[in-house]
Amino acid sequence: MTVFLRIATAVCLATSGYLHAQLYAHGYHTIPVIGPAFLVQAAASFAVALLLVLGGPWLLQLAAAGLAAGSLAGFVLSRTTGLFGFSETGFQPAPQALLSVLSEVAVLVFVGVILVRRNRQRRIATAV
Amino acid sequence: MTEDDHSPEGMTRRQLLRHTAWFGAAVVLTVAGGEVISRVAGPGEALADDDPNALRFVQVSDSHLGFKGSANTAVEASFSRALGQINALGRRPDFVMHTGDLTHLSTAAQFDQVRQMMSTLDTGYTFTVPGEHDSIDDAGQKYRKIFGAGTAGDGWYSFDVKGVHFIALVNTLNLEKLGHLGPDQLEFVRKDVAKLGSDTPIVVFSHIPLFAMYPAWGWGTDDAAQALSYLRRFSSVTCLNGHVHQLFTKTEGNITFHSATTTAYPLPQPGTRPAPTPVTLPAGKLADALGIREVTYRAGQPGLAVKDVKLA
Numbered sequence: 156m157t158v159f160l161r162i163a164t165a166v167c168l169a170t171s172g173y174l175h176a177q178l179y180a181h182g183y184h185t186i187p188v189i190g191p192a193f194l195v196q197a198a199a200s201f202a203v204a205l206l207l208v209l210g211g212p213w214l215l216q217l218a219a220a221g222l223a224a225g226s227l228a229g230f231v232l233s234r235t236t237g238l239f240g241f242s243e244t245g246f247q248p249a250p251q252a253l254l255s256v257l258s259e260v261a262v263l264v265f266v267g268v269i270l271v272r273r274n275r276q277r278r279i280a281t282a283v
Numbered sequence: 284m285t286e287d288d289h290s291p292e293g294m295t296r297r298q299l300l301r302h303t304a305w306f307g308a309a310v311v312l313t314v315a316g317g318e319v320i321s322r323v324a325g326p327g328e329a330l331a332d333d334d335p336n337a338l339r340f341v342q343v344s345d346s347h348l349g350f351k352g353s354a355n356t357a358v359e360a361s362f363s364r365a366l367g368q369i370n371a372l373g374r375r376p377d378f379v380m381h382t383g384d385l386t387h388l389s390t391a392a393q394f395d396q397v398r399q400m401m402s403t404l405d406t407g408y409t410f411t412v413p414g415e416h417d418s419i420d421d422a423g424q425k426y427r428k429i430f431g432a433g434t435a436g437d438g439w440y441s442f443d444v445k446g447v448h449f450i451a452l453v454n455t456l457n458l459e460k461l462g463h464l465g466p467d468q469l470e471f472v473r474k475d476v477a478k479l480g481s482d483t484p485i486v487v488f489s490h491i492p493l494f495a496m497y498p499a500w501g502w503g504t505d506d507a508a509q510a511l512s513y514l515r516r517f518s519s520v521t522c523l524n525g526h527v528h529q530l531f532t533k534t535e536g537n538i539t540f541h542s543a544t545t546t547a548y549p550l551p552q553p554g555t556r557p558a559p560t561p562v563t564l565p566a567g568k569l570a571d572a573l574g575i576r577e578v579t580y581r582a583g584q585p586g587l588a589v590k591d592v593k594l595a
Contacts, residue, residue: 180324182539182586186532194317202312211305240530
């Protein structure tokens, strides 16, 4: 089960990275700060996703959650206060914005489930 | 102590080494992945600086020559620094575009001063579009007398450089609250782009934003949607504007909007003050809010590279 959750986390994180890389390649790389941020998000997401599949430690799961949470925070800021002078509305660009949000929420859910399961197993091991 | 990764007692030496190795692998893979993605996104883009065939132009905006106030007590000196910075660029730009509010009060002396100052630019051409400060009392007549040669209607025009089609619009006349293009200019845009292939990169200059940046302060153009509808079929459309005295970027489908900063004085961020009046910054901070914009384009790239540079 944990292996499945880990791989699911990796797939969703890689999906988010792919969508950011796609947007970066198709225009966003010209946007100051946002362009480089998309590049870093995509590259880090691919790296962490690969290492998760290879069986990386819990620190990488936290990194995956951090990347997903950071991307979601950027999404919210860009649709409210603006982010480094960059602003967008709703789920534009479609369909990347919606798919990316769904992927990142899924990463947070999967990592949450992994952490809950680990804590439960630890409590049981301590009790025994 | 056990090998448990999450041991409350802390990590063993072996665990620490393992974590360090994983972390190192993550960093190395991230750097390598970033390199691959950037190459896929823009092969050879890094070479654009050295490419003699690349298009290069500079946008300056809102010089407000003649402004007197605590927000900048020497706008002429600031504009002069901006022009010097352009002349000091490594490569001579193909042209320099001033996106309006050249003057503060549209006086003949101010127009003459800005014309003389811009004539010192080391560039192929200088272009302008008017701001509302350039047409205060005469609907832009003094502006067009000096800068309107070869333009159509109230001063709009288009031109081509190195495969990119440029459209310079006037949305500061017939102002009520928002910018306005009017039916004649909309028809000009429709006819102007009708003959172009959809893969032609388009750049549109205007003073007031063509997107709704903050309509409560008039930072938008009421009939821009009609003009932009003619540009939807193009793969790359970049709209560059001034007026708001601050950097702001927004994308809507195939169109990317870039608001430029000023060479004169900053305005508040949208909605942070009751009105868009000049902001006086602490001593020494003004230059950080002023700047110029370098834009490069290399044939085959998906879009233009926009680089905003603070006033040196």
